[in-house]
Amino acid sequence: MESRPITLSGMTVLITGAARRLGRIMALSAAQAGADIILHHIHSPQEAEETAETIRGFGRNAWVLKADLSNSDETKRLCDFAFSLAPISGLINNAAIFKPLDLTSTTLEDWNQHIQINLTAPFLLSQNFAARFDGSPPGRIINILDWRAIRPGKDHFPYTVSKSALAAMTKSFALSLAPGILVNAIALGAILPPENEPYDQNIIKKVPMQRWANLDELGSLITYLLNGPTYITGEIIHLDGGRHLIYT
Numbered sequence: 001m002e003s004r005p006i007t008l009s010g011m012t013v014l015i016t017g018a019a020r021r022l023g024r025i026m027a028l029s030a031a032q033a034g035a036d037i038i039l040h041h042i043h044s045p046q047e048a049e050e051t052a053e054t055i056r057g058f059g060r061n062a063w064v065l066k067a068d069l070s071n072s073d074e075t076k077r078l079c080d081f082a083f084s085l086a087p088i089s090g091l092i093n094n095a096a097i098f099k100p101l102d103l104t105s106t107t108l109e110d111w112n113q114h115i116q117i118n119l120t121a122p123f124l125l126s127q128n129f130a131a132r133f134d135g136s137p138p139g140r141i142i143n144i145l146d147w148r149a150i151r152p153g154k155d156h157f158p159y160t161v162s163k164s165a166l167a168a169m170t171k172s173f174a175l176s177l178a179p180g181i182l183v184n185a186i187a188l189g190a191i192l193p194p195e196n197e198p199y200d201q202n203i204i205k206k207v208p209m210q211r212w213a214n215l216d217e218l219g220s221l222i223t224y225l226l227n228g229p230t231y232i233t234g235e236i237i238h239l240d241g242g243r244h245l246i247y248t
Contacts (some may be wrong), residue, residue, distance in 0.1 A: 007033060007034045007227065008030055008033040008034040008035035008090075008223065008226055008227055009034035009035075010034075010089075011030075011034070011035040011036070011089045011090055011226065011227075012035065012036040012037070012038065012061075012085075012086040012087060012088050012089060012090070013027075013030050013035045013036070013037055013038070013088070013089070013090035013091070013092060013226065014038040014040065014079075014082045014088050014090070014091050014092070014125075014129075015027050015030070015037060015038070015039060015040065015091075015092040015094055016040040016069065016092065016093055016094050016095035016121070016125070017040065017041065017042075017094045017095030017096070018037070018039035018040055018041065018048070018051065018092075018094065019039060019041035019044035019045075019047040019048035019051055019064075020041075020044050020047040020048075020051070021192060021195070022094065022144075022188075022191065022192060022215075022218065023039075023092075023094045023095070024047070024051050025215050025218055025219055026092055026094060026218065026219065026222045027039055027051055027055065027062075028051070028054060028055065028219070029216075029218075029219030029220070029222050029223055030090075030222060030223060030226060031054075031055040031058050031060045031062070032058055032219075033223045033226075033227070034060070035060065035090070035226070036060050036061035036062065036086060037052075037055050037060065037061075037062050037063075038062075038063045038065060038082050038085060038086070038088070039051055039052055039055075039062060039063065039064050039065070040065050040066075040067060040078060040095065041064065041065075041066055042066060042067065042068055042069065042095075045064070045066065048064045048066075049064055052064050061086070063082075063085050063086075065078055065081055065082060069095055069116070069117045069121035070113060070116050070117050070121075072116075072120065072121075072124060075120075075121050075124045075125060076124055076128065078125070079124070079125055079128035079129065079132070080128075083132050087135065088129065088132075088133070088139075089133065089135055089139050089140065090139065090140040090141075090142075090226050091125060091126060091129045091139075091140070091141045091142070092141075092142045092144070092222070093121070093122035093125060093126065093141070093142070093143045093144060093166075094144045095117065095121065096117060096118045096144065096159075096162075096163075097113060097114055097117050097118065097159070098156065098159050098194070099114070099156070099158070099159060100155065100156060101156065101157055101158060101159075102154055102155060102157050103154065103157050106157050106158050110158055111158050113158075114158035114159055114161070114162045115158070115161075115162050115165075117162075118159065118162035118163060118166060119162045119165050119166050119169070122143055122166060122169070123169060126141050126169075126173055126183070129141065129181075130173075130176075130177050130181055133180070133181060137230060138179065138180055138181055138182050138230050139180065139181040139182070140181070140182050140184075140225065140226050141173065141177075141181060141182070141183040141184070142184055142185065142186060142222065142225050142226070143166050143167075143169070143170050143183070143184075143185040143186075144185070144186055144188065145163050145166060145167055145170075145185045145186065145187040145188070145236060146159075146160070146163045146187060146188055146189075147187050147188065147189045147238060147240040147243045147244040148160045148163060148164075149163035149164045149166065149167045149187055149236075150164075150167065150187060150236070150238075150244050151244050151246075151247070152164055166185070167185060167187070167236055170183055170184065170185040170234065170236060171183075171234045174233040174234030175234065178233055182230060182232065182233040183233055183234065184225050184232065184233060184234070184235045184236070184237065185235070185236045185237070186218070186221060186222075186225070186236075186237050186238075186239055187236050187237065187238045187239065187240060187244065188213070188218070188239055188240060189207065189213065189238070189239065189240025189241055189243040189244070190203050190204055190207055190212045190213060190240070190241065190243070191212060191213040191215070191218060191239070192215075199212065204241075206243060206246050206248065207240070207241040207242065207243045207246075208241060208242035208243070208245065208246070209241030209242055210241075211241065213239055213240075213241065217239060218239060221237065221239055225237075
């Protein structure tokens with residue numbers, strides 16, 4: 001049986017944190033497959049416009065929206081404005097903060113900020129998306145996680161807790177929104193170093209595949225989950241080279 005080519009023609013996808021880094025890769029990959037893209041950013045207007053121009057160069061529509069996801073009212077308005085632009089059929093909750101904090105160094109402000117941006121914002125956007133989506137084929141929600149969400153340790157404490165909760169929310173939303181909306185997640189491993197830091201080859205010593213992920217592997221997985229089988233929901237796919245299998 002021949003596999004059908006992946007095409008996202010006719011889809012409009014809202015991607016948070018889409019101006020740069022991994023969000024940009026997701027946006028460009030979805031656009032190259034035929035989707036129109038609504039790019040969210042908070043502090044990257046120039047990069048957002050440059051990404052949008054690249055997408056328009058593919059012959060696709062692209063819009064840029066700014067919103068502070070640490071503010072619940074702005075998060076809700078982001079969804080309102082996005083749906084006023086086009087009928088959205090895909091949502092990628094990518095925006096997140098990632099601070100190297102352990103338990104003792106985490107302040108209440110740090111805790112609240114991680115929970116708000118990494119968990120509450122995806123909750124609000126997904127809830128609003130579900131309330132507004134009324135189409136066929138099923139809508140698609142993709143949450144971006146981390147291998148630490150499944151194998152939590154002492155490092156990056158508030159980040160890991162927020163992503164672990166997002167993993168649980170992925171499964172709960174999948175149950176709540178079936179069959180009209182599919183909800184899946186991607187748990188990333190070594191793919192990009194933190195901003196302004198070089199690639200640290202020590203990171204991949206515990207990665208069974210012994211390498212960093214290629215950016216096009218993320219793009220391929222995103223387009224697959226936006227257009228793949230409609231019998232897949234509630235899944236967390238690890239794009240981490242097997243890192244989550246190692247317990248140390």
